[in-house]
Amino acid sequence: MRGMPGMPMHEDQVEVAAGTVRALVADQFPEWVGLDVREVRSAGTDNAVFRIGDDLAARFPLRREDPDRLRAALAAEAAAARxxxxxxxxxxxxxxxxxxxGHGYPSPWSVQTWLPGHDATVEDPAHSLGxxxxxxxxxxxxxxxxxRGRRFAGGGRGGDLTDHDAWMEVCxxxxxxxxxxxxxxxxWAxxxxxxxxxxxxMCHGDLTPPNVLVERGRLAGVLDGGGFAAADPALDLVAxxxxxxxxxxxxxxxxxxCSEVQWRRGMAWAFEQSVGLVWYYRETNPGMSRWGRRTLDRLLAGADG
Structure with a gap:
């Protein structure tokens, strides 16, 4: 579920309702008028997702941001996803x-093809060798x-571990x-x-349970590919x-x-992410907080092993 009913996950969260989505679609994409619009409840934290008909999904960023900057980011994400x-x-x-x-929603938004399936918060593949x-x-x-000659150039996970020391202190x-x-x-030390x-x-960049589709214990698809970019080879080991x-x-x-160093760097990226999940989403998205805690349990057992 995307947070608790009536409880925003972020201080700067923007809400969007199905009626708003229908009005935006009617104004901007009249070829889709008449298609059913319905919200998709998920464990994701960055976007509200609405299905448009059977084949499309609209993603509405939940956090308020400068529209021009967000528009450029969405265009870059679309190129990476392709x-x-x-x-x-x-x-x-x-x-x-x-x-x-438009219609009270303050940000650019995106539309992509819809993939059927259960994400890994619903169908847990933890024991599956397949x-x-x-x-x-x-x-x-x-x-x-x-x-193509690209190197890590972002400010998030995937570069220098020590760049995250300040965030870890907050956590x-x-x-x-x-x-x-x-x-x-x-x-962490x-x-x-x-x-x-x-x-x-090249790394997906965010292979977390809400972004991984599972069917009968096998990998059926991956979502949120807009972060596909050059980064530390260990980054996708968070999965x-x-x-x-x-x-x-x-x-x-x-x-x-994997070498020992690469394996442990994968542990480091998963650790950096999971510590934040536990406290940040404790009240607003308990499911996200719980799987962050489960990941920490695995990491701490691995670090002691």
């Missing part, structure tokens, strides 16, 4: 259109894509009473100074900690021939 769709061995949404603000094999095949294919302070903060600090990778590869228990996790490690 590039991902060309190399992914499993289905991923294809961008269709960009919409403009899913682990599928995930390894996906990461192998993404890593083999041409970077540690906000996690008092929720988690064993002393243990978390010691774990052991991960944050791992050697940098020799070179970047093994978010999604898999120990046995299947080792299947991925062996298939990718």
């Amino acid at each position: 590039e991902l769709a060309l190399v992914s061995p499993v289905p991923t949404p294809v961008p269709v259109a960009l919409g403009e603000p 899913f682990a094999e599928d995930l390894a095949a996906l990461l192998t294919r993404l890593r083999s894509a041409d970077t 540690f302070a906000r996690s008092e009473g929720l988690l064993d903060v002393g243990r978390l600090r010691r774990t 052991g991960l944050r100074t791992l050697p940098a990778p020799d070179s970047d590869v 093994v900690w978010h999604l898999l228990d120990d046995g299947p996790r080792q299947v991925v490690r062996e298939a990718l021939r």
Whole structure:
């Protein structure tokens, strides 16, 4: 579910209703007038998602941002998603259109193809060796894509671990009473100074449970491909900690021939993400908070092993 009813997940959250979506579609994409519009409840935190008919999904950013900056970001995400769709061995949404603000909604928004299936917050693949094999095949294919000389250039996960020290301090302070903060600090101290990778590869960038589609224990698709970019090869290893228990996790490690440093950098990126999930979404999206805590349990067991 996208948060608790009536409780926004972000201080700057923008709400959008189905009636607003219908009005925006009628004004900007009259060819879709008459198609059913309905909200998709999900564990995602960045966008409200509405299906348009059977084949399309509209995504409305939930956080208020400068429209020009957001429009440029959505265009860049669409280009990245198209590039991902060309190399992914499993289905991923294809961008269709960009919409403009209107009818009280203040931001640009996007439309893409709809993929059926259950995400990994609904169908848990934690014990599936078949899913682990599928995930390894996906990461192998993404890593083999041409970077065209690109290197990591973002401000989020995927570059220098120590760039996240300030955020981790916020997370540690906000996690008092929720988690064993002393243990978390010691774990981060052991991960944050791992050697940098020799070179970047193409990464999905956010292989978390809401972005992974599962069917009968196998990987059926990946969502939110707008972050496909060059980054630390370990970045997409967050998926093994978010999604898999120990046995299947080792299947991925062996298939990718991960070095100890790369494996531990993957732990570091998953750790940085999960610590924030637990406190930030504790009240507004308890499901997200719970799977952040589950990932931390796996990471702490792995760090001790």
